Amino acid sequence: METKEPAAPYYTRPKMQFMRQAIIRGIEQENDVQQLEQLYARYNPLGKTFEEEVAEARAWAEAHFEPEDVEELAKVDFTVGHDPEEWNWNPPTTDEEWERQIAEWEEEEKMDGWITLEEFERRYAKLLDP
Amino acid sequence: MKFAVSPLVRRQFEERAQWYEHYRGKDFVKSFAQNIFSTYRAIAQMPTIGRIEQKGKRATYRSFLAHPGCRIYYVHDQTLIRIQRLHFSAMETPPSTLNRN
Incomplete structure (x- = not known):
């Protein structure tokens, strides 16, 4: 059949x-x-774990940034798994929003940690040599 | 003229460089950093290069596109330029294994 x-x-x-x-x-x-x-x-059977990715990102940060900055980056898991919009800033659009933003910036101007152009270039020169 | 970068801009710059390194690769970080460096130098030499965003009582607030995904906001008067904020265009987190060098 x-x-x-x-x-x-x-x-x-x-x-x-x-x-x-x-x-x-x-x-x-x-x-x-x-x-x-x-x-x-x-x-993702052969992929790295989250912890392995973070450890790799930490090693890169330690090779390129100052120790105190590495500790700041550790607070956001060295951006692994973080959506970049989380720290996006929306620029003001109206005059009222601008006035509020300028007032906020004038407060920020009193903060410590401002650096010169020369200091900025010195701190991040390693980024130009991957 | 003096030139100052805010601590918040430093943090934004570092986080974005780290994110680019993880999801886009080292060469992308290099290009991003080069663009930021050269834009800072250009602003330091000629603060009026940027687009006027707002004229304040004491200073002028301007912005300049430094990188395809990054606009620099800064304020300047007769003696000082302050880099106040970076604005990044929204991006989706790509699968890391597809985009790394």
């Missing part, structure tokens, strides 16, 4: 892309740490 082979499902590129996007959206909404750990192990 002749048996009929099952037809192989046919996946078009748009269908595969649709499924990828659905998975990405699902992972973006996942807040369960254990689920995230399992997904990370499945989709």
Whole structure:
């Protein structure tokens, strides 16, 4: 008796892309740490752990910045896994906003830690030699 | 004319350089730093180079695009230039393994 082979499902590129996007959206909404750990192990089996990435970033910071600045960067995990918008600043748009910003800047002018152009270039010269 | 960089700008610069190193690679950091350095020198030589953002009672507030993703905000009067803030365009964090050198 002749048996009929099952037809192989046919996946078009748009269908595969649709499924990828659905998975990405699902992972973006996942807040369960254990689920995230399992997904990370499945989709990034040879990748570095967060701790390894941070250690590597710390080594780079120590090679390029002053020790006190390295400690400041440690507070944001050396930016590993941080969205850069977290420290984005939105410039004022109206006159009222500008007045408030100028008042804030005038307060900042009293802060310690201002450096000259020569000091800035000296501190960060290592960035030009990767 | 004196030239001063604020502690907050230093922190912004360091964090962004670190972020670029992690997600874009060392050459990108070098280009970013070179652009910032050369813009500072240009502003130091000619403070009026920037776009006027606001004219204050004592000083003028200006900005200058230093890098495709970075605008420098500064204030100057007759004797002093102060770099007050960096404004970065919003960026998504890319997968690190795809973008590192």
